[in-house]
Amino acid sequence: MPVFSPYADRLSRIPIERHEVEVRGGTTAYWVYGPSADSDTDQSAQDAAAPKTEPLTVIAVHGFRGEHHGLEPVLAYLPDVRVIAPDLPGFGETPPLPGRTHDLDEYAGWLQDFTAAVAPGAVILGHSFGSIVSSAAVATGLQTPRLILINPIGAPALEGPKGLMTRLAVLYYELGAKLPAKLGTALLRSRLIVRVASITMAKTKDPVLRRFIHDQHDTYFSDFADRDVLRDAFVASVSHDVRAFAPRIAVPTLLVAAQQDDITPIEAERHLATLFPSAELVEIADVGHLIHYETPAEAAGHIRRFLRVPVAQGR
Numbered sequence: 001m002p003v004f005s006p007y008a009d010r011l012s013r014i015p016i017e018r019h020e021v022e023v024r025g026g027t028t029a030y031w032v033y034g035p036s037a038d039s040d041t042d043q044s045a046q047d048a049a050a051p052k053t054e055p056l057t058v059i060a061v062h063g064f065r066g067e068h069h070g071l072e073p074v075l076a077y078l079p080d081v082r083v084i085a086p087d088l089p090g091f092g093e094t095p096p097l098p099g100r101t102h103d104l105d106e107y108a109g110w111l112q113d114f115t116a117a118v119a120p121g122a123v124i125l126g127h128s129f130g131s132i133v134s135s136a137a138v139a140t141g142l143q144t145p146r147l148i149l150i151n152p153i154g155a156p157a158l159e160g161p162k163g164l165m166t167r168l169a170v171l172y173y174e175l176g177a178k179l180p181a182k183l184g185t186a187l188l189r190s191r192l193i194v195r196v197a198s199i200t201m202a203k204t205k206d207p208v209l210r211r212f213i214h215d216q217h218d219t220y221f222s223d224f225a226d227r228d229v230l231r232d233a234f235v236a237s238v239s240h241d242v243r244a245f246a247p248r249i250a251v252p253t254l255l256v257a258a259q260q261d262d263i264t265p266i267e268a269e270r271h272l273a274t275l276f277p278s279a280e281l282v283e284i285a286d287v288g289h290l291i292h293y294e295t296p297a298e299a300a301g302h303i304r305r306f307l308r309v310p311v312a313q314g315r
Contacts, residue, residue: 059124091224
C-alpha cells in the first residue's frame with residue numbers, strides 16, 4: 001500500500017526534469033527542480049524588452065546512503081528557486097566513477113567538475129555527508145557565492161556521546177565488505193538494520209510522518225551500486241568533518257543545525273560556526289538528523305532568508 005507523503009502536493013506543483021552529464025569519466029544523473037534558466041519565455045510581448053532575470057540556482061548534495069529524493073521535502077518549500085539535485089557517484093541512478101576510489105578527495109573533485117559542467121557559480125547546499133563533500137569542494141577551489149549546510153557534520157563521528165554507535169557501524173561496514181559478496185551485500189541492504197537506523201534518527205511523534213520517513217529509508221537507503229563504493233563512502237564520512245575546511249571557506253555560510261542531532265551534538269555545531277570567517281548558525285528544536293524530512297518548511301524558510309528569496313504569494 002502506498003505511503004502518504006506530506007509533501008506530495010507541493011512537489012506536484014514544481015516542474016522536475018531528469019538529465020545526465022559526463023563527469024570524471026562517468027555519467028552523473030541529476031534532476032532540475034523549479035524554474036528553468038529560460039523561464040522568461042512566457043513573458044508578454046510588451047515586456048519583451050525588459051531585462052532578463054535568471055532564476056537563482058542551487059546545487060543540492062545529499063547525504064550518505066541517500067540519493068536526490070531525500071532533499072525533496074525541503075525543495076518543496078523552495079518553488080521559486082532552481083535547484084539541481086544530483087545522485088552522488090555510486091548512489092541512486094549515478095554509477096560509480098570508473099577506476100576511482102570514492103574517497104573524500106574524489107567526491108570533492110567530482111562536485112567541482114559537476115558544478116563547472118551544469119551550473120558554474122551556483123549556490124552550494126549539502127546535507128550530512130553532503131556537508132563534508134560541499135565544504136571540501138569549496139575549501140579547495142569550488143567557486144560559489146554562498147554555502148548552505150544542513151545537519152552539518154561538525155565533529156568527529158568516532159568521538160562524543162554516540163562514538164560507540166559509530167564504532168559498531170564501522171564493524172558493520174567492515175563485515176559487509178569482508179563476507180562473501182552475496183552475503184555481504186545482503187547484510188548491507190538488510191531491511192531490519194535500515195529500519196533500526198530510521199527509528200533511531202526519527203524524533204517526530206507524528207505517526208503519518210514517521211511512516212513516510214521509514215518508507216523513504218526503505219525505498220532509497222539501500223540504493224547503492226555495490227558494497228565497495230558503499231565502504232569507500234562510509235570511510236570518507238566517518239574520517240572527516242566540516243571543521244577541517246571551515247577556516248578556508250570565505251563565502252557567507254548558513255548552518256542549519258538540529259538541537260537533538262545524535263550525530264553532531266548542538267554544542268559542536270555552535271563551535272563549528274565560530275571556525276568559519278563568515279557563518280550564521282540557526283538551530284531547529286525538537287528534531288534530530290532528519291531536518292530534511294521532519295522540519296523542511298522551517299529549514300527552507302531560513303534558506304530563503306539567507307538567499308534573500310521573497311516568499312511567493314499562495315505558496
